[in-house]
Amino acid sequence: MADHDDIASEIDALRAEIREHNRRYFELDEPTVSDAEFDELVRRLRALEEEHPDLITPDSPTQRVGGAVSATFAAVVHRVPMMSLDNAFDLKELNAWGARVERGLGRVSAAFVAELKIDGLAMSLRYEGGRLAHAATRGDGRVGEDVTANVATISVVPKRLPKGAPAVVEVRGEVYMPIAAFEALNARQAAAGEKLFANPRNSAAGSLRQKDPKITASRELAMWCYQPGEVVGGPAFTNHLETLEWLESLGFPVNPEIRRLDGLDEVYTFCQGWQERRHSLSYEIDGVVVKVDALSQRDELGATSKAPRWAIAYKFPPEERTTLLKDIMVSIGRTGRATPFAMLEPVFVGGSTVSLATLHNDDQVRVKDVRPGDTVIVRKAGDVIPEVVGPVLALRPEASAPWTFPTICNCPLHTPLVRLEGEADTRCVEPACPYQRDARIIHFASRGAMDIEGLGERTVYLLSDRNLVRDAGDIYALRREHFADIDGWGDVSSGNLLNAIEGSKTRLLPNLLVALGIKHLGPAAALAFANAFGSLDAIMNASREELGAVEGIGPIIAASVHHWFSEAANRAIVEKLRAAGVIFDRVERTSVAQTLLGKAIVVTGGLEGFSREEAEAAIKARGGKSPGSVSKKTYAVVVGADPGAAKFAKATELGVPVLDEAGFVALLESGALPG
Numbered sequence: 139m140a141d142h143d144d145i146a147s148e149i150d151a152l153r154a155e156i157r158e159h160n161r162r163y164f165e166l167d168e169p170t171v172s173d174a175e176f177d178e179l180v181r182r183l184r185a186l187e188e189e190h191p192d193l194i195t196p197d198s199p200t201q202r203v204g205g206a207v208s209a210t211f212a213a214v215v216h217r218v219p220m221m222s223l224d225n226a227f228d229l230k231e232l233n234a235w236g237a238r239v240e241r242g243l244g245r246v247s248a249a250f251v252a253e254l255k256i257d258g259l260a261m262s263l264r265y266e267g268g269r270l271a272h273a274a275t276r277g278d279g280r281v282g283e284d285v286t287a288n289v290a291t292i293s294v295v296p297k298r299l300p301k302g303a304p305a306v307v308e309v310r311g312e313v314y315m316p317i318a319a320f321e322a323l324n325a326r327q328a329a330a331g332e333k334l335f336a337n338p339r340n341s342a343a344g345s346l347r348q349k350d351p352k353i354t355a356s357r358e359l360a361m362w363c364y365q366p367g368e369v370v371g372g373p374a375f376t377n378h379l380e381t382l383e384w385l386e387s388l389g390f391p392v393n394p395e396i397r398r399l400d401g402l403d404e405v406y407t408f409c410q411g412w413q414e415r416r417h418s419l420s421y422e423i424d425g426v427v428v429k430v431d432a433l434s435q436r437d438e439l440g441a442t443s444k445a446p447r448w449a450i451a452y453k454f455p456p457e458e459r460t461t462l463l464k465d466i467m468v469s470i471g472r473t474g475r476a477t478p479f480a481m482l483e484p485v486f487v488g489g490s491t492v493s494l495a496t497l498h499n500d501d502q503v504r505v506k507d508v509r510p511g512d513t514v515i516v517r518k519a520g521d522v523i524p525e526v527v528g529p530v531l532a533l534r535p536e537a538s539a540p541w542t543f544p545t546i547c548n549c550p551l552h553t554p555l556v557r558l559e560g561e562a563d564t565r566c567v568e569p570a571c572p573y574q575r576d577a578r579i580i581h582f583a584s585r586g587a588m589d590i591e592g593l594g595e596r597t598v599y600l601l602s603d604r605n606l607v608r609d610a611g612d613i614y615a616l617r618r619e620h621f622a623d624i625d626g627w628g629d630v631s632s633g634n635l636l637n638a639i640e641g642s643k644t645r646l647l648p649n650l651l652v653a654l655g656i657k658h659l660g661p662a663a664a665l666a667f668a669n670a671f672g673s674l675d676a677i678m679n680a681s682r683e684e685l686g687a688v689e690g691i692g693p694i695i696a697a698s699v700h701h702w703f704s705e706a707a708n709r710a711i712v713e714k715l716r717a718a719g720v721i722f723d724r725v726e727r728t729s730v731a732q733t734l735l736g737k738a739i740v741v742t743g744g745l746e747g748f749s750r751e752e753a754e755a756a757i758k759a760r761g762g763k764s765p766g767s768v769s770k771k772t773y774a775v776v777v778g779a780d781p782g783a784a785k786f787a788k789a790t791e792l793g794v795p796v797l798d799e800a801g802f803v804a805l806l807e808s809g810a811l812p813g
């Protein structure tokens with residue numbers, strides 16, 4: 139067991155580290171660790187202090203609220219201190235808080251109010267004589283910074299209160315940047331070659347710290363108010379919800395998702411529900427704040443030096459973490475596209491361990507300016523693919539240089555990588571490139587194509603290195619003896635793979651078409667060709683005009699398919715497949731008309747006649763797609779009950795048609811938009 143001195147020095151080290159992180163977060167707006175990592179340090183410190191109460195000091199970060207005050211803005215003293223919140227990270231901790239509340243109230247149960255925990259900055263607005271007198275940041279909880287001129291530019295913040303408002307009204311809430319505003323800001327920053335902001339919270343903080351309020355005004359900040367501070371001459375209230383209604387009546391923005399709930403079971407369901415739906419909002423949240431509703435019970439419970447005992451922040455699992463970017467590599471796709479990707483020190487984020495993340499293209503690496511050796515912020519939100527947000531500049535090693543796109547591929551042929559004028563992509567233009575060849579074989583065997591279990595990247599590389607497969611046709615010539623001298627490939631594993639290969643010979647024609655990897659030919663178009671022609675031979679021998687005459691097929695796909703089959707090397711592969719016994723004409727004709735071929739329809743909110751799965755299946759059965767988010771390419775957005783605000787807002791912003799359920803039914807039938 140560690141002795142007392144060791145513990146004391148660990149506590150000292152943790153305190154120093156936490157103070158430094160607080161300084162970076164609150165004063166410099168330049169955190170070097172994610173919120174989750176910071177929370178872990180605080181938890182460790184708190185646990186040690188609980189075990190060794192004699193080591194607690196009044197200046198420990200566990201006893202104080204985060205930030206200090208910078209020299210740039212004037213100081214404002216909060217007459218009622220702005221406190222922080224204690225955190226709960228799971229049901230057990232939430233229940234432990236509930237038990238403390240009940241004990242504190244002498245075994246009386248409490249009713250709760252649950253609110254979204256907005257990921258922004260705490261703000262105090264002070265009105266004197268009905269006019270906005272001061273807006274101040276939280277600072278260290280006692281003294282904050284005067285940011286009145288900047289906050290006055292936020293459109294939802296009232297500049298004057300209605301007649302009859304009390305002489306002094308102080309209101310607290312969270313200033314935040316909506317996601318759409320954040321994305322637009324970063325797009326502007328990128329276009330101007332300026333530094334990108336890591337997330338909406340950081341950009342809100344940066345925007346409030348501007349010396350020129352005009353810049354703040356251009357940043358489209360918003361605010362949700364959640365509590366009165368000092369009020370002189372106001373009405374008396376008995377519970378929290380009443381105070382919120384009053385704030386709303388004075389013109390303050392109060393979040394619509396606030397609920398009064400009976401018991402922590404309901405609270406927990408609310409927390410889990412929002413954890414799942416957090417991305418349906420147009421702003422970021424990082425948890426739920428649970429508060430005791432009755433004000434008399436709040437008084438009874440009181441506060442520690444740092445946080446009230448009557449509230450707790452239920453924090454969601456982190457979607458952002460920092461990790462080391464070990465290297466930037468380039469992968470060559472089956473069409474020759476060279477995609478840079480980050481090799482990361484594995485990090486658990488957003489529900490899975492991430493060790494690779496795409497960096498998309500040359501420009502993205504340049505704009506983000508991420509370099510091997512950097513500590514980077516990695517984000518994995520919902521089912522979105524992992525992303526490198528940007529570097530933590532404060533932790534950049536001294537000897538560091540910007541990464542440049544390699545001009546030569548590191549494949550055995552050392553082919554040049556070229557970026558053509560006006561294009562975003564860098565490519566390998568060598569048709570014999572072994573990396574492209576391998577990527578085509580991997581694609582052929584993949585799930586939406588021939589679905590050959592066990593023939594993934596590693597096996598393809600292994601077989602390709604031994605010259606056993608050079609194109610997809612060679613897969614079917616593999617025999618047991620080819621594996622005899624390969625380490626780790628016994629009779630069982632090679633037998634399994636050969637069975638899976640044999641089984642793939644009877645895949646449906648649309649899968650076979652997709653497997654060939656023809657440019658622009660996706661699953662919806664493959665299905666249309668299969669239904670129209672019935673066999674690979676008929677498609678192969680069709681003219682460009684005949685291909686283009688298929689319902690839902692445009693001239694680009696028709697030309698691409700026609701071109702692919704005109705190349706001798708491709709025909710040779712087709713003949714290898716035929717000789718191996720791959721079936722060319724297995725078609726399950728669908729009776730459903732392909733009214734939505736290639737169209738993307740986003741569904742948000744609940745429909746009466748369809749579950750979410752049924753709505754998606756109906757779209758897909760008609761050849762359409764049903765992505766999770768709205769973009770320029772979205773054909774229509776179907777809106778049911780309780781729709782996601784972000785999707786609705788995005789559809790309106792981009793001018794994407796919005797349909798109700800009746801419009802959706804008509805769309806399924808005809809493929810046309812009503813009106």
Ligand code: IVH
Pocket residue numbers: 220221222223253254255256257258259260261312364365427446449451
């Ligand atoms: S109540 C004394 N309600 O979370 C209680 N805080 O981690 C004061 N926050 O400092 C806070 N949404 O900046 C409250 N609905 C909400 C909130 C909220 C976000 C922030 C606030 C607070 C921090 C604590």
